[in-house]
Amino acid sequence: MMTGAKILIECLLEQGVDTVFGYPGGTILNVYDELYKYEGKIKHILTAHEQGASHAADGYARSTGKVGVCFVTSGPGATNITTGIATAYMDSSPVVFISCNVGEDLIGKDSFQEVDITGITMPITKCNYLVRDVNKLADIVREAFAIARSGRPGPVFIDILQNVSAQEADYTPVPQSQHFTTGRLGALMERSSHNFEAPTPDEDDIDKLVEMIRNSEKPLLICGGGVVRGRAHKEFLEFAEKIDSPVAITVMGGGGFQGRNPLTTGMIGMHGSQASNMACDGCDLLIAVGCRFSNRVALDPESFASQAKIVQIDIDRAEVNKNVKTDHHIIGDARKVLERLNSKIEQQHHDEWKKYVFSFKTETEYEEGGEALTPKQITKTIANLLPQDTIVATDVGQHQMWAIQHFHYDYPGQLLTSGGFGAMGFGLGAAIGAKVGNPDKTVIHVTGDGSFRMNCNELCTEQCYDIPVITFIFNNGVLGMVRQWQTLIKDKRYSQTDLDRGPDFVKLAEAYGLKGRRVTNVAELEDAINDAVSWGHGYVIDCAIDMDEMVKPMVAGGSHITKFIVC
Numbered sequence: 001m002m003t004g005a006k007i008l009i010e011c012l013l014e015q016g017v018d019t020v021f022g023y024p025g026g027t028i029l030n031v032y033d034e035l036y037k038y039e040g041k042i043k044h045i046l047t048a049h050e051q052g053a054s055h056a057a058d059g060y061a062r063s064t065g066k067v068g069v070c071f072v073t074s075g076p077g078a079t080n081i082t083t084g085i086a087t088a089y090m091d092s093s094p095v096v097f098i099s100c101n102v103g104e105d106l107i108g109k110d111s112f113q114e115v116d117i118t119g120i121t122m123p124i125t126k127c128n129y130l131v132r133d134v135n136k137l138a139d140i141v142r143e144a145f146a147i148a149r150s151g152r153p154g155p156v157f158i159d160i161l162q163n164v165s166a167q168e169a170d171y172t173p174v175p176q177s178q179h180f181t182t183g184r185l186g187a188l189m190e191r192s193s194h195n196f197e198a199p200t201p202d203e204d205d206i207d208k209l210v211e212m213i214r215n216s217e218k219p220l221l222i223c224g225g226g227v228v229r230g231r232a233h234k235e236f237l238e239f240a241e242k243i244d245s246p247v248a249i250t251v252m253g254g255g256g257f258q259g260r261n262p263l264t265t266g267m268i269g270m271h272g273s274q275a276s277n278m279a280c281d282g283c284d285l286l287i288a289v290g291c292r293f294s295n296r297v298a299l300d301p302e303s304f305a306s307q308a309k310i311v312q313i314d315i316d317r318a319e320v321n322k323n324v325k326t327d328h329h330i331i332g333d334a335r336k337v338l339e340r341l342n343s344k345i346e347q348q349h350h351d352e353w354k355k356y357v358f359s360f361k362t363e364t365e366y367e368e369g370g371e372a373l374t375p376k377q378i379t380k381t382i383a384n385l386l387p388q389d390t391i392v393a394t395d396v397g398q399h400q401m402w403a404i405q406h407f408h409y410d411y412p413g414q415l416l417t418s419g420g421f422g423a424m425g426f427g428l429g430a431a432i433g434a435k436v437g438n439p440d441k442t443v444i445h446v447t448g449d450g451s452f453r454m455n456c457n458e459l460c461t462e463q464c465y466d467i468p469v470i471t472f473i474f475n476n477g478v479l480g481m482v483r484q485w486q487t488l489i490k491d492k493r494y495s496q497t498d499l500d501r502g503p504d505f506v507k508l509a510e511a512y513g514l515k516g517r518r519v520t521n522v523a524e525l526e527d528a529i530n531d532a533v534s535w536g537h538g539y540v541i542d543c544a545i546d547m548d549e550m551v552k553p554m555v556a557g558g559s560h561i562t563k564f565i566v567c
Helices: 004-014 029-036 050-064 082-090 117-124 134-149 162-166 183-191 203-214 225-229 233-243 274-282 334-342 351-357 375-385 398-406 426-437 449-464 480-488 505-511 522-535
Strands: 019-022 043-046 068-072 095-101 127-131 156-161 219-223 247-249 264-267 285-289 309-314 328-331 391-394 443-448 470-475 515-519 539-544 564-566
Touching: 004 029, 004 134, 004 162, 019 050, 019 426, 029 095, 029 162, 043 426, 043 449, 050 068, 050 082, 050 095, 050 426, 050 449, 082 095, 082 117, 095 117, 095 134, 095 162, 117 127, 117 156, 127 134, 134 156, 156 162, 203 285, 203 309, 203 328, 203 334, 219 233, 225 233, 233 334, 247 274, 264 274, 264 398, 274 351, 285 334, 309 334, 375 398, 375 470, 375 522, 391 398, 391 426, 398 443, 398 470, 398 480, 426 443, 426 449, 443 449, 449 470, 449 505, 470 522, 505 515, 505 539, 515 522, 522 539
Parallel strands: 019 043, 019 068, 068 095, 095 156, 127 156, 219 247, 219 285, 247 264, 285 309, 309 328, 391 443, 443 470, 470 539, 515 539
Antiparallel strands: none
């Protein structure tokens, strides 16, 4: 017999969990008391705030390909992670969030720190559970992990009543390899509404696309987040080279196709390159792999790729024809679909088409030599001085777009960004999680002064656990992306976007026991990076840029993809 708390920890070990990010409290006390006895088996990272823990678990999951785990207590502890849950949900990141609620006798009585967290999180999880029976706990945990990692990955929430964590039940270990064959879990799988295996691609659908490719003279590929989540980068590379197609990359597709590959046209959409957007408008066959055609990509769905046959390859049938009407689609895991396509496609050649596409810019050029650093100078200097496989975690705003436009990502999990939900404050927690999961890789956090204020308290987590993340702040003293819109769309009415306030970020870093440096030119930036690398601990580099620096190009929402406001 074991308590529910011990069963939970044993089930985490079954799943291969070695790290948990979290913050304790009264209702989850039994779980933390049991976790104390597992020192050396499961590492716990205590963050400054529950939201930081949620983003750290997410960053860990994205960068390692494993399922992240986050512990919180009831009430405000649970509600504080809803931003992290929604971020993981929108970007299909496999994280299991676990909280403990008040006891059975207190449920529904507006008890201290009671909240219906399963009701709150239902729209932003693949599945969630309220555990009222200790005898069901083990199978629920196993099912939760299976759901999180299977099919289209995503977050799952488990809320365990406090009395369940203290009650006892029989527990029989089940190796992860046997979870789909064991009778008890198998029965749960049969009753569940979730598909635990990706749909098998239809062979006729594969053959139809092969024929469409043969007949195409101007193909364009879009590399979406499904390529990254499915770790289908090798198959995608083979596919792109076989059909000899230019490749546009979405925000979430960063790392799904090598940014330095000569077929890369750069980012597509609102801040897409001229090459990507012009290719989209001129192609005769558009094949989107793992891309849901969000409003930041298909700005005007009616005119999007209007000259092309549009093909969507996606693991989730619900995404097909949701935002853009397709001419053909294939439902299935990106890797399996691409494997089948690669086995049937002959080598194609589209030299004239590529010559046209690459006559347009794939990357924005910036004026250099002024008093302030330019975004390109910052990213170029970072790329020159840090390893090519450096993991980059961003927040949301102008700096995010510059990091995606100007860094070149080579593998899935190298870029960590809140693409769907757009959560400012995501980056530092995600960077911490990535460094914990990838201790041998350099991890940097790219942020803006507005975003950094959101969760800069996690610098104490960096210091406490000696997690050597280097933070680069693109500091323009304003909410840069909103100011850019105000400049271009709102006739320079700068309402509430000036950040004329503290703190001094260098002093803030030092207050947390880290190092910091303010830089205003390339030479100072180079010196700061070298110092950060040699010091080997957490470091904050505050980079001064002009407040009117813009992300270029830009197309307004709802506009034709080639109608650039600024180039």
